[in-house]
């Protein structure tokens with residue numbers, strides 16, 4: 418499957434980890450940037466680029482999905498949804514990622530890198546690439562975690578609403 422990934426500085430390491438994971442799984446991944454850490458970069462252009470690519474691929478009959486990362490995922494979802502033909506869902510656990518595919522036919526998933534561990538984000542991204550199937554089986558995969566561009570994951574009880 419083709420998968421288009423975009424982020425900003427807040428999700429850069431998550432995005433790079435996911436890209437490696439998906440590439441290792443045999444997916445055809447396009448990185449829409451940013452490629453390097455720039456604390457003042459902003460997410461809209463990256464996310465819109467990925468969203469447009471998903472629509473372009475799907476219009477051509479190709480299996481294609483998008484994943485956009487940010488600190489919260491909120492702005493990234495909003496930006497992606499500006500593109501006609503995109504149905505971007507904010508996933509905050511594996512269940513909401515699955516439901517976004519099963520009930521909403523989402524073609525882009527937005528994930529808040531500062532709200533999750535990398536393992537959670539990869540699980541949500543991986544599961545969001547699966548549409549309703551007879552078995553409804555899901556898998557998740559782990560990955561090494563690197564902390565330099567993200568804040569540590571907090572427990573649900575202490576998690577704040579910052580992006």
Ligand SMILES: O=C(CO)[C@H](O)[C@H](O)COP(=O)(O)O
Nearest residue numbers: 427487488489490491492580
């Ligand atoms: O989640 C986001 C938008 O929804 C951005 O990643 C977040 O706002 C970036 O914040 P900062 O510039 O303070 O690192």
